[in-house]
Amino acid sequence: MISSEIITKLETIVGERYVSDEPEIQYLYHYDFISAEPEGKCDIVIMPGTAEEVQNIVKIANNFKIPIVPWVSGINFGGIATPRKGGIVIDMRRLNKVLEVNEDDMYAVVEGGITWADLKGYLNKHHPDFQAGITWSPPGTGVIPSHLCYGMFNLGMLGGTGAEFINGLEVVLGSGELVKIGSCSLSSYWYGRQPLPDLSGLFIGFEGTTGIITKMAIKLWPKLPFRTDYLPIAQTVEEGAPMMLKLAKAGLGIIDLLFINLGWAQSLMCLDQANVANDPVELGLPDFLGLITTQAYTEKQHEAQCEAIIDICKEFNLDPLTLKEQMKSFPENMQGIMGHLTPSTGGQAPVQFWGCWNFSRGGGGEWVGSYNTTRNVVKYYQLSRDVSLKYGKPPQYYCRFMFGGHYCVTRTNINFNKNNPEEILNARKCLKEIHDAVQQLEGSIMYKPPLWAVNYYNDKMDRNMYQLIKRVKGLLDPNNIMNPGQGIEGEK
Amino acid sequence: MVQESRKYLKGKGITKLINVANQIMLKNYQNLDQYKDIFYQCGKCGNCRTAYQENGWPRVCPSGEYGKFEAYYLGGKNLLTWGLNSGKLEWTENLARIFYQCSVCHACLQQCNIPEIHNYAGEWLMAMREEAVKKGFGPMKEHTLYTDHILNEYNPYLEKHEKRLNWLTKDINLDPSGDIAYFVGCTSSYREQTVALATAEILSSMHLKFKILKEEHCCGSPVFMTGQAEKAKEIAENNVNTFSEEGIKKIITSCAGCYRMWKEVYPNKFKLNHGMEIVHLPELLITEIKNGKIDLNHSLDMKITYHDPCHLGRHMGMYEIPRELLKKIPGIELVEMERNRENAWCCGSGGGVRSAFKGLSESAANERIQEALETGADAIVSSCPFCLNQFKSNIKQEDLKAYDISELINKSF
Numbered sequence: 001m002i003s004s005e006i007i008t009k010l011e012t013i014v015g016e017r018y019v020s021d022e023p024e025i026q027y028l029y030h031y032d033f034i035s036a037e038p039e040g041k042c043d044i045v046i047m048p049g050t051a052e053e054v055q056n057i058v059k060i061a062n063n064f065k066i067p068i069v070p071w072v073s074g075i076n077f078g079g080i081a082t083p084r085k086g087g088i089v090i091d092m093r094r095l096n097k098v099l100e101v102n103e104d105d106m107y108a109v110v111e112g113g114i115t116w117a118d119l120k121g122y123l124n125k126h127h128p129d130f131q132a133g134i135t136w137s138p139p140g141t142g143v144i145p146s147h148l149c150y151g152m153f154n155l156g157m158l159g160g161t162g163a164e165f166i167n168g169l170e171v172v173l174g175s176g177e178l179v180k181i182g183s184c185s186l187s188s189y190w191y192g193r194q195p196l197p198d199l200s201g202l203f204i205g206f207e208g209t210t211g212i213i214t215k216m217a218i219k220l221w222p223k224l225p226f227r228t229d230y231l232p233i234a235q236t237v238e239e240g241a242p243m244m245l246k247l248a249k250a251g252l253g254i255i256d257l258l259f260i261n262l263g264w265a266q267s268l269m270c271l272d273q274a275n276v277a278n279d280p281v282e283l284g285l286p287d288f289l290g291l292i293t294t295q296a297y298t299e300k301q302h303e304a305q306c307e308a309i310i311d312i313c314k315e316f317n318l319d320p321l322t323l324k325e326q327m328k329s330f331p332e333n334m335q336g337i338m339g340h341l342t343p344s345t346g347g348q349a350p351v352q353f354w355g356c357w358n359f360s361r362g363g364g365g366e367w368v369g370s371y372n373t374t375r376n377v378v379k380y381y382q383l384s385r386d387v388s389l390k391y392g393k394p395p396q397y398y399c400r401f402m403f404g405g406h407y408c409v410t411r412t413n414i415n416f417n418k419n420n421p422e423e424i425l426n427a428r429k430c431l432k433e434i435h436d437a438v439q440q441l442e443g444s445i446m447y448k449p450p451l452w453a454v455n456y457y458n459d460k461m462d463r464n465m466y467q468l469i470k471r472v473k474g475l476l477d478p479n480n481i482m483n484p485g486q487g488i489e490g491e492k
Numbered sequence: 493m494v495q496e497s498r499k500y501l502k503g504k505g506i507t508k509l510i511n512v513a514n515q516i517m518l519k520n521y522q523n524l525d526q527y528k529d530i531f532y533q534c535g536k537c538g539n540c541r542t543a544y545q546e547n548g549w550p551r552v553c554p555s556g557e558y559g560k561f562e563a564y565y566l567g568g569k570n571l572l573t574w575g576l577n578s579g580k581l582e583w584t585e586n587l588a589r590i591f592y593q594c595s596v597c598h599a600c601l602q603q604c605n606i607p608e609i610h611n612y613a614g615e616w617l618m619a620m621r622e623e624a625v626k627k628g629f630g631p632m633k634e635h636t637l638y639t640d641h642i643l644n645e646y647n648p649y650l651e652k653h654e655k656r657l658n659w660l661t662k663d664i665n666l667d668p669s670g671d672i673a674y675f676v677g678c679t680s681s682y683r684e685q686t687v688a689l690a691t692a693e694i695l696s697s698m699h700l701k702f703k704i705l706k707e708e709h710c711c712g713s714p715v716f717m718t719g720q721a722e723k724a725k726e727i728a729e730n731n732v733n734t735f736s737e738e739g740i741k742k743i744i745t746s747c748a749g750c751y752r753m754w755k756e757v758y759p760n761k762f763k764l765n766h767g768m769e770i771v772h773l774p775e776l777l778i779t780e781i782k783n784g785k786i787d788l789n790h791s792l793d794m795k796i797t798y799h800d801p802c803h804l805g806r807h808m809g810m811y812e813i814p815r816e817l818l819k820k821i822p823g824i825e826l827v828e829m830e831r832n833r834e835n836a837w838c839c840g841s842g843g844g845v846r847s848a849f850k851g852l853s854e855s856a857a858n859e860r861i862q863e864a865l866e867t868g869a870d871a872i873v874s875s876c877p878f879c880l881n882q883f884k885s886n887i888k889q890e891d892l893k894a895y896d897i898s899e900l901i902n903k904s905f
């Protein structure tokens with residue numbers, strides 16, 4: 001319970017309209033409504049409209065030791081925006097503007113609650129020759145959380161995780177102080193974090209437990225005029241993966257490189273889980289679907305790159321069609337997301353999906369999504385596949401190669417009917433078992449981890465690293481008000 | 493950026509999701525219970541907030557953009573419905589208010605690509621209002637006020653029924669023996685009489701044998717849209733009886749709300765199989781022009797933009813006919829606003845919003861007016877007197893005019 005005195009103070013900051021303690025408004029901030037993680041409790045929702053308002057809210061919270069949780073859309077798959085200790089959810093979505101685009105140094109400065117739809121719309125309209133790296137999360141989700149939480153983008157091969165796309169930050173600390181980080185701390189340019197001490201790491205991967213980002217500069221990339229998306233299909237993941245590993249180190253203008261198994265493809269086709277085989281491999285259907293996206297500045301360069309890509313594929317007895325051509329071979333009503341969105345992207349892979357994990361028509365979904373070494377991509381699939389099948393779930397695997405092939409993301413999704421409590425419990429068990437199974441593979445670390453995974457890593461992590469994180473957190477948020485109950489607790 | 497090949501759900505202006513197999517198909521218009529196995533599929537992913545087919549990803553939901561909190565967008569409303577259905581929430585005044593603070597314009601469900609939500613969310617938004625009424629939390633007091641008046645004086649404008657035809661001039665040739673009626677509607681009868689007059693003059697000039705019934709009552713749309721289905725049905729039955737007794741075979745409407753009620757809601761929701769042909773004025777005119785029976789001669793020399801009324805567009809699927817008609821007027825240059833057709837931004841007057849939620853209503857209208865101004869058009873033109881009235885009440889700039897399509901046609905006749 002938060003007293004009416006505090007509510008009045010909050011109303012004075014943002015205006016009555018933007019504070020609510022009504023149960024019907026709070027209800028939608030108790031948890032993310034997709035994942036199998038347990039619910040939390042939101043006592044108050046507030047929507048600030050400026051960085052100064054964020055500062056003032058944090059100061060009050062700090063004064064009265066009330067938990068605060070920064071929130072954009074709250075659907076991060078790990079329940080990491082779920083208020084575990086009650087308190088104030090700061091819905092950042094009124095801070096939704098692009099403040100500046102610098103085409104020379106290719107970055108955009110955006111506000112803390114901007115969504116992908118806002119950003120893409122702005123760039124399409126005003127800077128059509130530039131693109132941001134974009135997740136597959138729905139367009140209503142947050143740009144800042146995606147960058148802060150090591151989001152995985154469609155330009156992953158080019159630039160790495162979302163965190164590597166960050167050029168600079170403006171942050172409100174647990175005390176309410178406002179700090180600038182990166183070149184913007186010394187100039188009006190936000191071109192990078194170099195060469196000053198890089199304090200952005202105090203906030204990256206901390207899931208909003210050390211500060212609230214009110215501004216972020218993110219890297220943009222030129223849209224080159226020539227681009228092709230290939231969709232190679234192989235009988236098994238074991239057959240297709242080595243080809244991707246070779247492509248990952250081949251350069252060739254590849255900006256995105258990933259593969260999925262048929263289980264995941266069925267999801268993208270929007271097939272109802274009730275109507276598909278749990279293990280389509282048993283039916284002799286091909287289980288490996290790749291995506292290779294290459295771009296170039298000149299036609300000649302593009303032709304040469306495409307030729308080299310096809311040559312590598314042929315070494316593995318594959319002759320890939322382009323996504324556009326491949327789509328034609330699917331019946332219309334089985335094209336799902338790809339069929340629906342590909343026309344509006346001009347035949348390119350659609351970058352954002354709707355409807356969350358609704359493919360099973362159950363509305364629930366969660367993943368064991370890990371950063372990983374590229375050595376493990378096949379083993380991860382095999383291990384997670386066995387567990388999924390054991391729990392009666394179609395194995396849904398996904399692997400994306402990152403940053404010129406330096407590392408990769410491996411992910412297993414589980415869908416469930418969120419209207420059925422038993423299925424939720426079953427999904428939780430299944431996810432934990434997948435997680436445990438893939439821990440046999442050293443280097444498999446979950447991103448946007450739910451609390452159970454955080455606790456697992458806490459026990460295993462280098463002790464000094466663990467202690468250092470606790471000290472840093474304690475320093476930045478001495479009263480432990482920032483997203484408490486998530487991540488590693490600060491030193492008192 | 494509308495694809496010509498776009499396919500729509502039967503009888504609606506919501507696109508058909510042709511790429512998804514195994515869609516659950518439901519019988520239209522049932523009570524809330526029918527939808528209980530669908531609305532929880534929503535994960536409030538936020539797709540319902542923006543138009544994904546448009547380059548600029550513009551916002552589409554007036555209720556959400558005004559209310560800001562999650563609850564005011566479709567995602568929030570889906571999950572509140574689920575919360576209620578699964579016993580986690582209870583009916584409260586506040587919950588009802590959230591559901592009523594929405595013009596039911598359907599722009600949100602157009603964007604949602606979960607097939608069952610895309611296809612049916614519009615229905616449970618209405619079913620929730622009906623439920624609110626049953627539980628005594630709806631409608632809003634402003635709705636009750638006008639509903640009572642409709643039941644007594646047959647219009648929501650607190651006017652006397654006997655004044656309904658005050659706009660009618662002697663020049664209009666009515667034919668008491670005709671089996672065609674012009675259903676004027678309340679807004680044109682009492683507030684936007686130029687629309688009634690223009691429509692009647694056009695019909696007269698066409699030498700159409702038509703009549704206007706003194707005993708025409710409100711179509712019931714403002715009652716139906718605020719969840720008072722039973723009362724709306726009584727109103728509908730009365731209208732159907734009146735028009736049947738007069739031997740009417742065909743009804744011409746100039747109001748998008750009346751058109752939808754007669755053509756869609758009366759037969760499909762209220763099961764009143766009146767058997768009459770229902771035609772919206774632009775439909776009639778475009779056919780007559782194509783048959784060479786009408787010529788639009790006078791040049792108007794205007795740059796205009798067309799606003800799709802929700803009840804005509806997303807609710808009924810009529811997007812191109814009014815545009816085709818406007819393009820037939822000599823001297824007219826038609827330009828589009830960024831949000832048009834199935835992505836059109838609502839004017840903010842429908843669903844009982846204008847009477848009960850003035851802040852939301854005005855902010856929606858002002859946003860549309862601004863969008864129209866940005867096209868450089870001289871006028872915003874609609875095919876609904878309720879939209880027209882909303883624009884006229886909110887336009888503050890001298891440099892934008894608002895017209896109904898009938899007014900322009902009448903000038904060009």
Ligand SMILES: Cc1cc2nc3c(=O)[nH]c(=O)nc-3n(C[C@H](O)[C@H](O)[C@H](O)COP(=O)(O)OP(=O)(O)OC[C@H]3O[C@@H](n4cnc5c(N)ncnc54)[C@H](O)[C@@H]3O)c2cc1C
Pocket residue numbers: 034069070071072073074075076077080081092112113135136137138140141142143144145146148149150151152153207208209211212213214353354355356357448483537
């Ligand atoms: C269908 C679907 C597909 C997805 N695909 C991908 C994908 O391809 N790649 C990928 O990386 N992710 C993906 N995701 C997960 C993705 O990370 C999230 O959906 C999205 O990026 C998180 O945005 P959000 O607005 O939901 O964040 P939230 O859940 O609101 O926030 C996430 C975390 O960031 C914190 N936070 C939020 N705002 C701030 C701020 N201003 N300052 C400090 N901390 C803050 C929160 O407290 C929380 O800890 C997908 C999700 C879905 C539903």
